[in-house]
Amino acid sequence: MADEMVLRAQRFVNTTYGNGATLGISKLDENGQTSWTVMYALTRALQYEMGITSLSDSFGPTTLAKIGEKYGKIDETTVPSANFCRIIQSALYCKGYDGGDIDGKYNDRVKSAVAKLHQDMGVSGTYPGSALWPKTTKGLFNMDAYVPVGNGSATIASIQRWLNGKYILRKDFYAIPCDGHHSRDVAKSMLFAIQYELGMADGVANGVFGPGTKSGIQSHTLSTGSSGVWVQLFSAGMVLNQRPVAFTTSFSADLAAATSAFQAFAALPVTGKGDFSTWASLLVSYGDQDRPGQACDGVTKITDARAQALKAQGIVYVGRYLTNPIPDDPDLPEKAIQPGELKTIADNGLRCFPIYQTFGRDASGFNYPAGRAAGQAAVNAALDHGFKSGTRIFFAVDFDALDYQVTDNVVPHFKGIQDAITDDGGRFAIGVYGPRNVCTRVGEAGHSTASFVSDMSSGFSGNFGYALPADWAYDQIVTRTVGSGAGSINIDIDIASGRDKGQGSFDAPRAALPDVRYDGGFLNALHDDLSKYMRSIGFADDGGTGADARLFTHTECFETIMSFDQQTTELSNKYKMRKALIQTSAYWEMRHYDLIDQGVDHAVALYHLQGIGTKKDSSTGIGQIGGEVGIRAWNHCINKGFVTGTVTDPTKDADIWVMWQKVNKDNAFTMRTVPLLHLWGVDGKPGGQNPPTGETTLRSMRLDYTEREVFQVLRRYQGWGDQAEADATKRMAIYQIFEKYNAIMRQLAG
Incomplete structure (x- = not known):
């Protein structure tokens, strides 16, 4: 207005x-x-x-x-x-x-x-x-506003005004907002106030929770009957942490009771006093970092010796990662759960809570399609490792998400995760790992049931000025190395609330078996899962109408792809390639075929048959493969010994026309060519139209490709650039849906 x-x-x-x-x-x-x-x-x-x-x-x-x-x-x-x-x-x-x-x-x-x-x-x-x-x-x-705005608290506004009035003449203290909302500036002003009351001079007081501040607070324990400015500061901290107390100068019985309640909530010793641990939890997200924790998380394999070292520290719950998106990472070789590790954890009386994290270091990696892919990928990985139904998987948001990014990116991402978990039958519960604001908002949106809070990152805007989420299960506070010799291990110490207890026993892990023929009894379920996902990203089952209309319905695409299941299975086994890679690329491209594509195809035919126009090639057929691209993929795979055939010239009109007609009209030939494009992509697409720096070479094709490698293969099929990246993100969810059912087939056959 x-x-x-x-x-x-x-x-x-x-x-x-x-x-x-x-x-x-x-x-x-x-x-x-x-x-x-x-x-x-x-x-x-x-x-x-x-x-x-x-x-x-x-x-x-x-x-x-x-x-x-x-x-x-x-x-x-x-x-x-x-x-x-x-x-x-x-x-x-x-x-x-x-x-x-x-x-x-x-x-x-x-x-x-x-x-x-x-x-x-x-x-x-x-x-x-x-x-x-x-x-x-x-x-x-x-x-900044100096009156309460939105649903701003009058009590918080009174605290803000008190801080301004009392400390505005100090050199490094500037007016903070009086809008009734806790924030980074308000949290820092509280630290300045503590330091001023401890007698720190201007230039020494810095708003940082350092050794001098910690030492000073330890000598200012409050209890029933205490009064004065220290009680004002303590009660202000309680109010700012959303505790139902008055801003007061007197440590009354009511304040003592509220303090006990806060201590119980934050898993602190319940004393009813304003002691150091309580002060620390009120002032900074990680609180008292000398606290012992019953939980930990880390990127190192749990061996028998390490398990004993953890138990000696009072650790019960161990957080471990379901996947490692970077294969053969020399810095994190054991980030993902290792073979036999869960048995070691269980045999030593520990419990494991799984964490799912791929790239997720900025907002661009979070959106609804990526969430759908992450949800199903986590389910697939959890089952591979042997986690039982009922396990809660904590999905990571490991960056300083600003509030608008939580709204625009993170919450839709978790809606995607929730939809994937629901479509899978709800076998697993959803947790969220991240800063306080992320955890709180995802939980309030109904997309998670417990939080694993990255409070160790105290400088995150999503932690500074936000209260500990009501549904917190684990609170990450400090990194320590425990044990010695073979038992030495570097871990993040986590406080446990008891809301999540991980798992103490596990099913046998699923082996990385080759793919098998599809069981017709599961066709309807696969058909419906794909349909639901595609509708969620704007693809109507009937192909749609208007400018976005597609020529094939969902069912036509699905039945076409699945009609070649025997051939796809044989090629999968031959090339050590997951069937889902072949199925995903073919299904996605066929679903996109539209009137514009049909018109371009007509122009190519006119060029070669009648010499009309200049359009000599196009991406065509159910796999949207061009004549030149098809030739280069076939030539590469012939030279590598993957297939037999005659090498042709990708620059020669006649050869382009021959290949173009095959991929335009012969669906079986196209379905044989799709995996060849993937093999060509794995080797960097030599001779193709690569990005300026060229495509990198991936590990040779194998059944245990990481999600990052799968993403790269799918992206390279389409090309490179922003659109290819965005579409590959959407295709990852399709891949995980196909892989969900292919894994079921493998287990049934095994």
Whole structure:
């Protein structure tokens, strides 16, 4: 909704500063809406009017110091120019205060607005009157709110104002928002406050939970009857961690009871006192890192000696990874569960909780199709290792996901995971590993039942200022090396709540058997699983209508691919290639065949048969294979001894036309060619249209390809670039669905 005075502020900046050119920015959109872009422009304008030559979006130390040096404070007697005053007036309007008529006059309306700003900040006792001071000017030129917004808590707002009012004159303390919400800035201000009360000087206090802060807190244990500023800080920490207490100066029986409840919730010793461990848990995500934990996770194989070392430390639950996406990784050779390891864990009286993590180091790896693939891949891997039904799998979000990324990427990803687990029959429960905000939001969306919290990453924005999730099962707090000699192992120590107990016994692991013929009794289930997934990403069963219409229905594609099951099985065994790779590429390409493809095919036929036009080749047929590409794949595989045949020329029209007709009309030939394209791709597609740096060579084709290798094979079938990457992500879910049922066939046959 447009605000007329904000609109006037935007026009003032554009008119006065050459549509932003004078300030080194673009012209502001005149839409009447406050934004960081507007505040940055006003900050630059303020710097310009003060004579600062190097303009910046940041209201940093130079800007702050200049205000103090040039004016001391800003009021009607010191404001240097009309435009300077107009900037102040514009900023007031952008913050929701009455800045007058943006007329360059520091009049009564401006004075009243400044006084109200200071009151809302909680600093009116420190800065009485109507003058702006350097630090409050800095607070004016940002997007922080100084009144509760949204569902902001009035109690938290009162804490924020108290912190501002008490510490604003300290050198490194700046006004924090008073919006009623906990945040990174509020959490850091609490650490500053603790350090100031411990007597740390300006320049020593740094807002970091370091040795001096820890030592000081240890001498400030609170109990029933305690009073004063330390109780205020402790009760503030309780409020900020969503505990139902009053912000108070008195450690009452009610506060003691609430403290006991928090301690029980966080798996701390229940003392009812404000002791060090409790202070630490309130102030920083990892809390007291000297705590013993009953759980751990790591990337090292659990041997008998290591298991005994863990037990000696009081460890009961061990988190291990279902897969290692990087094959033969020299740095993490034992990241994934190793053969025989689960038996060793069980034999030594330990329990294992599985973790699923592939790439996931930024938001781009998280979306609904990737979640669908991850869910089924984790199920397949869990069954391979021998995890029983009922096991909870923790899916990792191992990056500092900002809140909008949680909304746009992570939550849809977990919806995909949930759908995959549900379609599999709900054999496994879903857990989430990640920062506090990620865990809380995924749980609240109904996509997980327990959290494994990466609290050791205390600097993550998703941890700083967020409470421990209500459904936490494991809380990762510190890395330690335990044991010695053969028993030495480096692990992450996790606090266990008891919500998840892992597994203490396991089925026999599934061997990496060759694929077998498909059992017709499972055809309907496979058909329906594929249909459901394709519909979830926008492919109607009937092929759709309009611009996105496809020529083949889901059932036609499915029946075509499965009609070649015997041939596909034989080729799979011959090339040591999972059937799912062949089935996925063929099914995906046939599902995409549309009127545009048909028209291009017609143009190719006209070129070769009648000499009309210039279109000599196209991706065609159910596998969407071009004549040149087909030749290169066949030539490569002939030369490698995978197939027999005659090498032809991929640059010769006649040879392209012969290959093109085969892959256009002969479905059996196409289904034989699909795996050859995969073998060609594994070897880097020599002679093909590679990316600028060329395709890398993968490990030779094998049955135990990792997910990263499968992804690469599927991506290379299509080509390279952003579209190929995005489509390969979608195809991974199809691969996992085919592999789910192929694995069932292998087990039945074995």
